[in-house]
Amino acid sequence: MTATASDVPAALHFRFFTLEVLRTRRLGHSFLRVTFGGESLADFRSGGYDQSLSLFLPPAHLEHTELPSTDEDTWFGAWRGMPDEDRPVMRSYTVREQRRTDAGVDEVDIDFVLHGDTSPASRWAGKAVTGRRIMAIGPAVAENKSVRFQPPAGTDAFLMYADETALPAAAAILERLDAGAKVKAWFEVPHADDRLDLRTPADADITWIVRDPGTGGRERAERVVEEIRAAELPAAEVPYGWLAGEAGTIRAVRRHLVQERSVDRRAVRFTGYWRLGASEEQLLAEAYAGQAASEDPTSEL
Ligand SMILES: Cc1cc2nc3c(=O)[nH]c(=O)nc-3n(C[C@H](O)[C@H](O)[C@H](O)COP(=O)(O)OP(=O)(O)OC[C@H]3O[C@@H](n4cnc5c(N)ncnc54)[C@H](O)[C@@H]3O)c2cc1C
Known part of the structure; x- marks a missing residue:
């Protein structure tokens, strides 16, 4: 039986995921689609619509994101306590699409606006190459508060x-x-x-x-x-x-x-x-x- 949001305590609606860059594709002048994979995505449950997630992106001198803790009670303090120069930035992005391919691979697309290389997230995306790993706090149940598009019944x-x-x-x-x-x-x-x-x-x-x-x-x-x-x-x-x-x-x-x-x-x-x-x-x-x-x-x- 599949768990619904009401079966799961709110604290468990989100969890950490490790995302590995599979490929990138330019969509337009300003947009770069980064497609991520990774074993933990088997538990990723996007609610669709404007589902957002929080990405942790490494500073320029580090290839991958490493966090000292992903425990729900301690990660924040551990992340804040990292030396400034090594601390990944946290940024909000949208799950453009989640899918399981015919080959059974779980994939997530995120479309980044490239707005220059002085801002950490834009810079990271502009240099993203296959194999780079980042971390995210994302949805573990599809009904979650990071889906903000909630039209009332009868919307015409x-x-x-x-x-x-x-x-x-x-x-x-x-x-x-x-x-x-x-x-x-x-x-x-x-x-x-x-x-x-x-x-x-x-x-x-x-x-x-x-x-x-x-x-x-x-x-x-x-x-x-x-x-x-x-x-x-x-x-x-x-x-x-x-x-x-x-x-x-x-x-x-x-x-x-x-x-x-x-x-x-x-x-x-x-x-x-x-x-x-x-x-x-x-x-x-x-x-x-x-x-x-x-x-x-x-x-x-
Ligand atoms: C719920 C949610 C979902 C989002 N989904 C997406 C998404 O799918 N794709 C996406 O690209 N962004 C998305 N964003 C916006 C993204 O989080 C911000 O643009 C973020 O500031 C980018 O981080 P940065 O490190 O590049 O810039 P920051 O370090 O945060 O900002 C540095 C400077 O750049 C400016 N800046 C920030 N973004 C832009 C921009 N796009 N163009 C020009 N100047 C900018 C800021 O004003 C600031 O002066 C989302 C935000 C939220 C809250």
């Missing part, structure tokens, strides 16, 4: 906004929607070549917004809101909004939907995936210090 239209960091999540959501589901989506990417082919059985109207190079946060957000403001939203009794990407733009889009379009604020799931000018450590530190309104420090930044 989906409003989606994603920037490039959330495009893997948006793509995975679109693939799993019901045939004919009404979707209006705006996807913002840095380069025309990042407008990926997306498969969906839904009736999806997608507007691509290719960002002008060199624009600051305020201009980015204004451009996105202008595009959305100019659009006719699908007629719906129970619309559901899913917004993910740069935190400032997310806030502006949410404000537009709630204040100008009268979408019920409880029906808009918004998640800051990153913030211009702040590393994930800084965002986590703020969230833990209670400075960021957040139900989950790594999610609603």
Whole structure:
């Protein structure tokens, strides 16, 4: 019998996995797909949609990630206690797809945005080669709180906004929607070549917004809101909004939907995936210090 989330204590919904790079593939100007394997993936249970996980990526001088402890009670202190220069960084990413191949190999795809080699995760991905091992805290049960896409029953239209960091999540959501589901989506990417082919059985109207190079946060957000403001939203009794990407733009889009379009604020799931000018450590530190309104420090930044 397969265990369901309600059979398993919440503390056991996530566990450590060792991920080994099997191969990489460039998907567009900014995207690199890294396909991971590894024996521990036999116990990996992605909930699909926007399922996220926490990756531990080694510093540039180390090939693999080693953590002193993966015990649920002691890993955090042991990880924090590592010398700064050797401590892997922890970063949030999306499970783009999990599958078992015909040959019985468990694989997980993660699509990394390459945004330069001064940021640890982007740098690691840009240099990823077969055989490199990293570690992750990922789902051990498919119903878990790192699947944030939770439309209520009766939802009759989906409003989606994603920037490039959330495009893997948006793509995975679109693939799993019901045939004919009404979707209006705006996807913002840095380069025309990042407008990926997306498969969906839904009736999806997608507007691509290719960002002008060199624009600051305020201009980015204004451009996105202008595009959305100019659009006719699908007629719906129970619309559901899913917004993910740069935190400032997310806030502006949410404000537009709630204040100008009268979408019920409880029906808009918004998640800051990153913030211009702040590393994930800084965002986590703020969230833990209670400075960021957040139900989950790594999610609603
Ligand atoms: C739930 C969740 C799921 C996510 N899924 C994905 C995913 O599937 N793919 C993905 O690529 N990202 C994803 N992200 C975003 C990713 O975690 C951040 O972009 C992260 O900051 C990257 O780490 P880094 O070490 O490269 O940069 P950091 O060290 O965290 O940041 C260094 C600098 O780079 C800037 N920066 C961070 N990300 C970007 C970017 N994309 N473009 C330009 N500048 C940036 C920061 O503002 C900061 O100034 C997700 C985030 C969350 C919370």
